[in-house]
Amino acid sequence: MTGNDPMKLINSIAFRLIVATLIAVSFLITVMSTISYYSQKNLLEQRQQQQLQHAISRLELNLPTAVWNFEQERIVNILKSEQASEHIAFIQFINDKDEVSATAGDNKTEQKISVPLFFVEDGESNSLGQLAIYIDNDSILSVLADLLITSVIEALSLGLLIILITYTLYKALIAKPLLMLTLALENMDRGESNLTQRLQVGNKDEFERVSQGFNRFVEMIQAIVKAFQESVAKTRIQAMQANDDAKESIQLIAAQQQETDQMATAITQMSSSAGEVASRVNQTAESAEQARKDTQAVALILQETVASIEELAQQLKSSEHAINSLDENVKGIVSVMDVINGVAEQTNLLALNAAIEAARAGEHGRGFAVVADEVRGLAQRTQASTLEIKEKIDGLRASTNTAVESTLASFELSATAVDNAKRSEASITGILDATSSISSMSEQIATAVNQQSNVAEELSMSVNQIVSLGYDNTESLNKVSNTIQALLSLSKDLDELAKQFIT
Secondary structure, three states: OOOOHHHHHHHOHHHHHHHHHHHHHHHHHHHHHHHHHHHHHHHHHHHHHHHHHHHHHHHHHHHHHHHHOOOHHHHHHHHHHHHOOOOEEEEEEEEOOOOEEEEEEOOOOOOEEEEEEEEEEOOEEEEEEEEEEEEOOHHHHHHHHHHHHHHHHHHHHHHHHHHHHHHHHHHHHHHHHHHHHHHHHHHHHOOOOEOOOOOOOOOOOHHHHHHHHHHHHHHHHHHHHHHHHHHHHHHHHHHHHHHHHHHHHHHHHHHHHHHHHHHHHHHHHHHHHHHHHHHHHHHHHHHHHHHHHHHHHHHHHHHHHHHHHHHHHHHHHHHHHHHHHHHHHHHHHHHHHHHHHHHHHHHHHHHHHHHHHHHHHHHHHHHHHHHHHHHHHHHHHHHHHHHHHHHHHHHHHHHHHHHHHHHHHHHHHHHHHHHHHHHHHHHHHHHHHHHHHHHHHHHHHHHHHHHHHHHHHHHHHHHHHHHHHHHHHHHHHHHHHHHHHHHHHHHHHHHHHHOOOEO
């Protein structure tokens, strides 16, 4: 056995499973044994207490007569008969003078029970002394020791049996499928990168899920390798196409250099005609600038007019809001007057009913009838006042409506004036923009023509530089062609590497 074998054993699933099972079983057996031990102990102690209580009862019944009659021999015999019990180690009788009169047994224990003795004669209780009973726990300890030994033996036997069963089940349910899975993986590893191999799916358990997961992983790798092989093939095709394009570009650059000389001649002719165009454009720009200034002055006057009309319209709108608010308040007052009128009518009706009831009451209701008449009079005056106020409010509402209509008409007229002014302003603005555009365009054209003349000279210099760059581009394309050749070689190597995988 090598030095790594113990570590392999400790790290194995079987060892960890057996240890875990042993710990669990040991804990369970310990708990059960402890419960059984203390249950048996409590039962034995209860039986001991019952037997001791029976012995005390017999002693309290038989011993007082013998002590009262000074029958020493009988006293000793009674004590010896009770001491013969397995739970009593020693008994002694102490008289009322604290003198030991009789004993039974050899050994005193730490646990003792004291029982007072009395003799009843003619209804009078006479104290005789007390009994000291020393308890013997050896029988209980012996039974508990046997129980503990039995529990340990049973625990060891059961633990070994469970370990054996667990190991057997592990070999059948885990070790065997795991070994098959390991062998299958090793076979795939020795299969020269054959991605078409798959693990065999067996029982419906965790190993099946592992096998399915591995098979899905291999399928994904297989798809990636296939895509990689296709990409390598496409890369080779594109590299070959790029090589052909580079060769064609070299030929095109040579033709471009010939065309560049012809372009230089055309640029010289363009520079000579640019001067005449520039003088014509400057004259047009001066006329357009004067028209723009005149139009701008008219636009400023029209803007002030539009602002004044808009301010007037805003004031009319504010007046409309104020009159509408007044109309709403008047409506609120009318609603309140309607409520007051309703209350007056109800008061009048109630006063009438009160007067009728007072009339029925005769002499006793005369004073109440006078008050009811006063209330009716007050209600009628309230109704009359309410009607007068309502008529005045109706007149106010009519005046308010007339003011609203006049304000609306004025607002519509001001809005029409604003629209007309804005349309005029828009037209003038269009004229101003057009003249500004003409002036700006004229300046731009003049500038462009001047620049064109300058550019023509620069173009002449640039054409010469283009020729020089053409030679540089030719050299660069040759380098690109060499790089493409290297890429073709690399793609060939990648293709050989990808073919190592069987897909």
